[in-house]
Amino acid sequence: MNENNTFGTPDAAFAPDRDLPMLTTAQATRLRALAAPYAQEGRTYSLYNLAQKCRQAPEERWPELVEAHFAALAEGSQGGESAAELLRGVHARLLPTDSLTPETAGAMRYARVVAEGLVFAYALDMPTSVRMLTDSDVERAGIEELGQAAYANLMSVPVEHDEVHIGGRALLHSLYGDSPFVASKALFLSEAARQVTGESLPDAGALVVVPNRNLLAYHPIADGSVVDAVNGLASYALGAHEDGPGGLSPRVYWWHRGSLTSLTVIDHDTRSFSLQPPPELLDRMKGLVRLDDAGRLDTAAVAKAPDVAALTHDTAEAIGGLAANPAGLGDAFASALTLAHARCTADPQAGNIETWDAWATAVQLGSALFTGAQAQECHLGEDIVRQLPATPAAPPADARAWLDAFYVAVACRQQARADRLCQVPLDVLRQDDSVDAYVLHWIDTLQTYWTERPMDDVVAKLLATMETSQPQSLTHTPKDFADLVDYQPVALFHRLLTRDHDAFAEALTEAVAHHGTYWGESAAPRARVALGALAMASLAYDYGFPVALPQPYLPTYLLNRERIEEMPG
Incomplete structure (x- = not known):
């Protein structure tokens, strides 16, 4: 964000004029001399727009431009319009701050700076010219009435x-x-x-x-x-x-x-x-960039279906490079998880062995990323096997990657891996400054529940998750993403705790509908599976809830365990 650009290095002989910076001092002096004969006693004119026109033209044409400019002003209003006439033609107007001379600013005390370099004022639109309104104009029409009319007239301007x-x-x-x-x-x-x-x-x-x-x-x-x-x-x-x-x-x-x-x-x-x-915008941008880089928040503009063969190759290459570059494990996990989702484009029920291999590899890499792993083989279908080297436990400060790792472990019924993930210190994940507070409260809720701590603690943490996910508390996560994607497993977990089968079924239907609403027709891999909802539905299925199948965005053969196989580690 610290990209520097230059407008050009000023030469002392061609220094910009203080009040008309688009012209040199010498050019501005000539323009003022040309304009002087047109000045009327008791009236002041800004030369800013005229100077911009002159800047684009050869200087020999300046006299005719000046004459035409003041002729248009003469044909326009001389002031004194009725209140009705003012309301009919007034528009809200942005002006550059440089365009206001001390004289014009003195006649427009109502005008205000709305941002650095920009002034808000009222202008009267007429057939041949535009006149800025003065304080006396504003008083004659009424400030409230003028504001309403200026807004309505501005928004009706065609574009x-x-x-x-x-x-x-x-x-x-x-x-x-x-x-x-x-x-x-x-x-x-x-x-x-x-x-x-x-x-x-x-x-x-x-x-x-x-x-x-x-x-x-x-x-x-x-x-x-x-x-x-x-x-x-x-x-x-x-x-x-x-x-x-x-x-x-x-x-x-x-x-x-x-x-x-x-x-x-x-x-x-x-x-x-x-x-x-500013810091607030920078914080939001960090969160959005993290989501996007990990493939968690793509947009509906993704029109091309993923190339599964290329994704498979990239994931295999990422795993193969871990022996030489262990720091690449996070990228390898993201690639494997993208592949797992993408496989469900052609195989939405996850019935094929290649689809299972992709999901199993995502589980292996996600677990290794946060809890370490012994050396083991990762299968990617089509006889592609890569060796995941022994990996020490070095959890990164990546809260959303932890959620992904936990969700895939639960959906693939890897309880031992989920157990280990829930031992990852929350203090490490709290170092992730790219997420909103509700994400960390949600992780805390899951860890507390999974490790069988008192139910009162689970409920308290769940309530904290709900409270901090309200729109007014969001600083990083887009509201739609928080509502339609992130919050859905939270709502399902709430119904899971109450053991209300009917309420859970209703919430699950709502969750997959929201997933579809958010992603629309996007071809992004994440659009294929409602991952958080899948994890909660897998828990409900194992608890004996009557989960209706099939359902969109919930691969049937993962949810009902028919595709689940043993995996190393």
Whole structure:
């Protein structure tokens, strides 16, 4: 996130003007001289937009541009409109802070800075020009009435919408149009996004840029592609801002719950910038990146079915390299678990031996990752066998990988391995700063239950899990993922404790439905199996609950134990 970019090194002879930085000092002096004859007594004009137009044109054309600019102003409003006229044409407007001179700012005391580099104000849209409203205009129309009308008029401004992919994965939504108010929709980005996509923004908000008045682009913060998006947006904004006209800001902003926060830090002396997300956003991004890298949170944009042969080869290679590089065990486990899920694309009931081999290998590697293992063979089907070397117990601070390891051990009825996993110190897993508190409370609940500690302790820890999984407590996990995926095994475990067969059956139906809702038509391997629900259903089946089969996302021959075989270690 500390990527540096430069706008160019300023030469003393061509230093940017203080108030019109898109021009040199000499150019700005000439423009002011050209504009001086058009000044009217008692009225002040900002030359900011005119300067941006002049920057794009040869200097010999400047006199005609200045004449046309002031002619449009003369045809426009001279002030004094009725309140009804003001309400009819007012729009909320974003302005660059540099565009306000001391004189204009003095006449617009109602305007306020909404983010670094951006000012919120009201503008009157007229046939040939746009006039910024003054304090007297605002007083005449009424501040509340003006605000409501400005919002309604802004949101009715038509826009074009394109989707742009950058960095291979990140999706940008580009909103653009002829209106000078398009970028100002960033003030109300959630509603603007809903208008063009039909979908609300995630709870984490979005990254957004407003390089010029006719354009905004945003990226919903929903998964690990945010890393690609933040750098891609920075380049996108800089290029569009420099192209102009009507420039607003080259910065990348975080829109979150109605507020804009700049991620861009500009060094005006060196004309360079860096990207520095605030701590709260950085924490969220860490969590999303961890989920995505481990394959636990892919998006519906995954349109291509996984290549099982390639996954098998990659997993075999990862296991084969462990003797030389023991640190690769975590990646090998993630690869094996991805393969296990992917096998269920063609074999959703897990009836084939190759599918069992993939699940068994995931169990072996997950257990070894956290509790160590003796040397043993890992089978990957098609006569592919790899040797897992003897591995010491060195559990990593990876809470979600522990959950995966525990879930697959339970689903594959490996009680001894589950026993060992529940001896992994919770203090080690608490060092994982990429997860929300409810994930650690859930692990604590499972360990307490599995090791047969007092039921009062189990219930207390389960309640802590439920309380900390509420939306207001989430800082890392996307709300939909927490609700539709993570929370479902918690709900099932609750019904398991009460031994209420009917309630468990209802919760299981709901869990697989939620899994389907979250993943939709995604071809991502994780979409194939509701892993946490499978683990809880396996426990219920072994406890004698009447679990209906078959059910989507729950491989029948794992759940009913018919495919379960012995495995080493």
